[in-house]
Amino acid sequence: MDEAELLLGRVLLFDGNPLTEGPEAVRIATETGVLVAEGRIAAVGPVDRLRAAHPAARIRDFGRDLICPGxxxxxxxxxxxxxxxxxxxxxxxxxxxxxxxxxxxxxxxxxxxxxxxxxxxxxxxxxxxxxxxxxxxxxxxxxxxxxxxxxxxxxxxxxxxxxxxxxxxxxxxxxxxxxxxxxxxxxxxxxxxxxxxxxxxxxxxxxxxxxxxxxxxxxxxxxxxxxxxxxxxxxxxxxxxxxxxxxxxxxxxxxxxxxxxxxxxxxxxxxxxxxxxxxxxxxxxxxxxxxxxxxxxxxxxxxxxxxxxxxxxxxxxxxxxxxxxxxxxxxxxxxxxxxxxxxxxxxxxxxxxxxxxxxxxxLGLGDRIGRIAPGHEADLCVLDLAATPAIAQRAEGAEDAWEEVFPTLMMGDDRAVRQVYVGGRAVSRAPAG
CATH class of the missing domain: 3.20.20.140 (Metal-dependent hydrolases)
Known part of the structure; x- marks a missing residue:
């Protein structure tokens, strides 16, 4: 059995489709962990609860980075x-x-x-x-x-x-x-x-x-x-x-x-x-x-x-x-x-x-990928929301989480990608050349 890994940070969670249900169908959860085991997302929830339930899990703390689906x-x-x-x-x-x-x-x-x-x-x-x-x-x-x-x-x-x-x-x-x-x-x-x-x-x-x-x-x-x-x-x-x-x-x-x-x-x-x-x-x-x-x-x-x-x-x-x-x-x-x-x-x-x-x-794969939810395959992308000076200075004055995220969506590139997981395995970012 693969060693379980507990990822900590802010986590992008979908409760519904924001295009038809409104932006409130999406949350940026804080003090939240994502437990990854055997290539899948085993659990998502409060950090303290997951730490207590899985004391042997390896911890990876991304701080204020945003953990997204790949x-x-x-x-x-x-x-x-x-x-x-x-x-x-x-x-x-x-x-x-x-x-x-x-x-x-x-x-x-x-x-x-x-x-x-x-x-x-x-x-x-x-x-x-x-x-x-x-x-x-x-x-x-x-x-x-x-x-x-x-x-x-x-x-x-x-x-x-x-x-x-x-x-x-x-x-x-x-x-x-x-x-x-x-x-x-x-x-x-x-x-x-x-x-x-x-x-x-x-x-x-x-x-x-x-x-x-x-x-x-x-x-x-x-x-x-x-x-x-x-x-x-x-x-x-x-x-x-x-x-x-x-x-x-x-x-x-x-x-x-x-x-x-x-x-x-x-x-x-x-x-x-x-x-x-x-x-x-x-x-x-x-x-x-x-x-x-x-x-x-x-x-x-x-x-x-x-x-x-x-x-x-x-x-x-x-x-x-x-x-x-x-x-x-x-x-x-x-x-x-x-x-x-x-x-x-x-x-x-x-x-x-x-x-x-x-x-x-x-693609007909919504039951397997695209969301951070228990049972889904652990394909993840961790975004640094202050990856460049231009982005950081704009995000610093944000009044809420969405205002902080938006500059990375508008000005971000591969420098904003802190870490990528494919099937629960951390992969190194390739050079841009």
Whole structure:
């Protein structure tokens, strides 16, 4: 049995969803301990009571630091790690100029393994403990990511990106290969340790109707798998979809018609939705991944967080490398800024929910991660709320805990991450280089 560890500090606790129930559904508890044992949260409660009940537990006192659930990134592209912050293109040109050439190298297992390790190192350094990522069309890229995550004991969701048209030959598969290779990867990896497989059509423009139909059939066979894709990211993309699918009612219909709309679906971006699309997504209980740094960096548009306040499941995501940062803190800041531009000021409790429990719920993992609660997996991020002089001077004058937390959400980066726990094991923060 692993030695129990008692973490002391201020603790972020969710009593409900602040987006639908208000910020008072979230507490920053003081004089509180988190008991970690055998990779899980064994107990949460008053320090004195936990010390008395577990006298043999190793103590780690974080003082006034904030103990949070580990950050959960609901939508990323790990193969794009080394092309992050590429200059000056909109979505379609950006894919052709940067993404497709970079992804073509991932048939090499050694290259895929090196980038997978780099991505997991960089994200852990920023406090992220779970990632839902697109791989490339090469099964080797999926094998590499799962192998690296498994070696670290980390919970991740990943899938082979399926494309059979409007992409370079080196990245195209076909409907049969997409089905067969995805099915084989599900059998090998889905549900193994802390790993989950996501059926992954990149987006409708790069999948023929035949491929979308094959992947819809695969999802029907494996409904416990999530399905991830992109939806309504840019207006010129939507126009292209209309040309490619002239009989479709809208972009969402290109998925719905082939069995790729459901409660276990995660639809990235979803910025320019029609009324019908909003209604159908809500009706089936689908989840959206909000990618704020990507949406501004590539010039896509402003996501409507009112959807989350209306009850739709929404997770927060870096969308690296279209997104410009590996940091979920920076992503929270961008989400706040976009909310302001749409006339909606997100409370820090809402931002932290989106980056943890909200994303976990979007991935169908809310019963396991994203909250500090007994029985949940012990993925944790400890934040120093005075990590830089600029943050410290602002936090010093705070009149309440939320006012103290907010500067770190707006100005924080990996320097604010004091410690990260993955499955109850403290991991060293990787250097930023």
């Amino acid at each position: 950050f959960v990134d609901a939508h990323a592209h790990y193969p794009q790690t080394r092309m992050i912050a590429s200059w000056g293109k909109r979505l379609i040109d950006w894919l052709e100029t940067y993404t497709f050439p970079v992804e073509s190298a991932f048939g090499d297992p050694d290259h895929a393994r090196a980038v997978a390790a780099l991505h997991l190192d960089l994200t852990a350094a920023h406090g992220t403990t779970t990632i839902c990522t697109f791989c490339t069309s090469h099964p080797e890229s999926v094998e590499a990511y799962f192998a690296e995550a498994r070696a670290r004991g980390q919970r991740v969701v990943a899938g082979k990106t399926c494309m059979d048209r409007n992409a370079p030959a080196a990245l195209r598969d076909d409907p049969r290969r997409a089905y067969d290779e995805s099915k084989a990867l599900i059998a090998r990896w889905h549900g193994r340790d802390r790993l989950g497989y996501a059926i992954t059509p990149r987006f409708s423009p790069t999948s023929s109707p035949g491929q979308l139909e094959a992947l819809g059939a695969l999802w029907a066979e494996h409904p416990d798998c999530p399905m991830q894709t992109h939806l309504s990211e840019q207006t010129d993309e939507i126009a292209w979809v209309a040309e490619l699918f002239p009989s479709a009612r809208d972009y969402l219909d290109t998925y719905e018609a082939f069995g790729l709309l459901g409660a276990n679906g995660i639809y990235g971006h979803a910025i320019h939705l029609t009324a019908r699309e909003r209604d159908r997504l809500a009706e089936v209980g689908a989840a959206l991944a909000h990618c704020p740094t990507s949406n501004t960096f590539i010039g896509s548009g402003l996501f409507d967080m009112g959807l989350a306040r209306a009850g739709m499941r929404v997770g927060l995501a870096t969308d690296t490398g279209g997104g410009s940062s590996f940091s979920m803190l920076r992503t929270m800041a961008a989400a706040y800024e976009i909310g302001q531009l749409r006339g909606l000021a997100l409370h820090p409790a809402e931002l932290l929910w989106l980056a943890t429990a909200g994303s976990a719920d979007a």
